[in-house]
Amino acid sequence: MTASPAPDAAADARERAPLVEATPALIAEHGLTGDEYERVLTIMGRAPTLCELGVFSVMWSEHCSYKSSRVWLKTLPTSGPHVIQGPGENAGVVDLGDGDAAVFKMESHNHPSYIEPYQGAATGVGGIMRDVFTMGARPIANLNALRFGAPDHPKTRHLVSGVVAGIGGYGNCVGVPTIGGETNFDAGYNNNILVNAMCVGLARTDRIFYSAAKGVDLPVVYVGSKTGRDGIHGATMASAEFDDASDEKRPTVQVGDPFTEKLLIEACLELMAADVIIAIQDMGAAGLTSSSCEMADKGGVGIDLTLDHVPQRERGMSAYEMMLSESQERMLVVLKPGSEETARAIFTKWGLDIAVIGRTTDTGRMVVRHRGVVEVDIPVATLADSAPLYERPYELTPAKGLILAEWVTPPASLFDTLEAMMGGPHLSARRWIWEQYDHMVMGDTIGRPGGDAGVVRIHGTTKALAATCDCTPRYVAADPDMGTRQAVVEAWRNLTAVGATPLAITDNMNFASPERPVVMGQFVGACAGMRAACEALAFPVVSGNVSLYNETNGVGIPPTPAIGGVGVLPDASKRADVALKRDGDLLLLLGVHEQGHLGQSLYQQHAMGTLEGAPPPVDLDAERAAGDLVRTLIREGTTDTVHDVSDGGLLVALAEMALAGDRGLQLYPYEGRLPTHAAWFGEDQGRYVLALDPARGEDVIERARLLGLGARVLGRVTGDALMLPGEAPLALATLRSAHERWLPALMGA
């Protein structure tokens, strides 16, 4: 560690670096518009230096400034009785009771993962874990939401194999279990895949660390990996659409080192326990620039940095390169005065670099010196607050008509159709993916992947934490408002289905170019839907990330607002999972009254080859009533087997429960007013399948009716096949083979 000797000649430099002569090309290379550059000139009162131009470029990138999305994000509900910290910090924080807090966030790494899938996905996992442990939390669970192109697209296999290996390679090495996620295949993602990584950490409510560098003349300390030239302008790349030359952007993808991350977690948690930290922030997007500016701005102070002291991996790096590098596994810490030696001892033990690279000041300015020259001198508050804010024009997505079930061709055989759907790209087992992730390390995983939500015990307590990632992009594309309501309620329902009290969400808004009014309209619709669902379910947004410009040559992705939900189980022994457990159990469908909604359903796609009409409507009040009842039934011990009905509808939910428990079903024929195929394959929301002791059936049905909910008996658990009058029995072994075969076959395993 370089103990800042006084006088530090490098820190006293006064000569200014040369000012740029801005050409339109230089401005465009920095992702700025002409108007934005004029704004720079106004703020500075002069032309910027090259390094200053770089600083504005990354701070005003869409990725860092949320300039197109901020006005809409502000409309989302972000507070509630459990919320300790909402959006605006490295991650959100919710209260788990007894002094425990969950710290969590989801973040995209879409652009880098398409260009270099292994490193792009790996560093996405690394970045989100840093956001979480920065706040004083030990990461205890990772999840991911992945969207790939069509299975037969020439790049899909390469991308799937690289992304999955990258996520596993990073998370497995660090030793945090990956407990859940979701994966879609759709041609809409052929040229822009989505890799959204979520991390949940555990902290004590009285030991949360923030990024506000309050106080003057405090040491600013750099810890972790050395700075190299990797990832320069990564934030700017993530804020632009792709074209045919995008593969040439590979050098802007960062390279991850999970071993260093593991050491950094242990060292930072040890430093936090030593009580010497004023503020801490990871160097994520826009690296040193963003972290130093945000810490100073939130603390209401200035900051002086001397880049000569930054640990460097390469020779001859310029200030511009160091300020914009996105080298991984680095943190910036503002220490209490006089605690440099304590910090040095800890980081040296873990074999990590540590250097004092600056101090907080009372000037309110960010001053960066390098090799005797002042490279940056910008007022901090202005830099942080003056980012452009756009109210971009938008066109709301026109409403689509309701599809009547009668318009959708019925199948020749329900079970043949079930087998075909469960052996296809949308419903087949994702085991090939999650077996590449260590989902058991840390010894607390009680709900493994493959169920509704992953569940980990809160170490050393009787409580557990549940987490899930959800979005059904085809619904959102058809109706962004309703589709986003559905994404929120599905996350809420998945948490409920394991017995958890849903607490809050993190959102990962993946959209195409906001400069197109149609796309902006999708974004506006999604925010409206999210607001409605979050308010109705008391399920606020505590953190999130926006990824725009997911488009190539003018073709955008389907709007994909991925929702990461977190809930708490007060007693880990009172929970449910999807696996059938006992022959003779009664199967009940419980929830919102059945409508047989086939618009935008997987059955419609299977039978008609197209997705049409409105997505299934969400009744938020009934959704809440149904979920609250199911949770009560789990906690009072009436049921330990629950599955929410989602993609593919009721028959698929039943088949998944049978496969998970390796037990067959005798189903009763459907005798209601709906077309039979709509009853079995409709994707109506707000429903659960429960297995329970037959003696309890009548009571549960009555309780549902009193709440105005639907409930009916579906059948019994028995045998080793699915059985339904009028259908040839479908052996579980046959169904399992179809269900498990598709993805390994695609991947050539």
Add this chain to the structure above:
Amino acid sequence: MRSTVIVFPGSNCDRDAAVVLEAVTGRAPTMLWHGETDLGDTDVVVLPGGFCYGDYLRPGAIAAPSPIMSAVSARARDGLPVLGICNGFQVLTEARLLPGALMRNASLTYVCRDVHLRVEQTTAPFLRGYEKDQVIRIPIAHHDGNYFADDATLNALEDGGQVALRYCEEGGAITPDANPNGSRNNIAGILNKEGNVLGMMPHPERLADAALGGTDGRALFEGLLDALAPA
């Protein structure tokens, strides 16, 4: 029983091992940093799973010459029970406390799932808690668990009763389908000649608690406790 868990930079199952050791022995183990040179008073040493040194060079290669491993080797030669789980097994082979090597899985992918194992012998202290030919279910979680040894070494292991555990079907059959990583002879764990050093790729500490879905791993630690109990 006093136990010690060695912590290398990048170990990540050290806490998991400690939880089980404390549950079984009633005493929290000593967590010993790799840079130490003295093992102190202990009845068993556990090298835990993880990715020490990020698996750089080869899994276990950089940890093998670390200061504490000299002490572990010396005490192992004196008969101290030493258990290497997963990455710990890799360290034991790199340190030449066990023969052979762990290569990349035949599938080339990381694999995390429960597997069935047949217990091949029960005379070693770590295996006293099982019956011979008993089938147990515990998880694997590794990228480099493909056990390899040359023919002469392999024959010596087989003839000397040093094969501790083999991947098998649920019913106990040793088949290629039951082999998750391409290991020769379906080997999941081996002993040194004296039987006091066990290296195994599967994680007994991960299924030693009914709440986690199984307890077959717990008998390994309980058997050791019995074996070491004063007669």
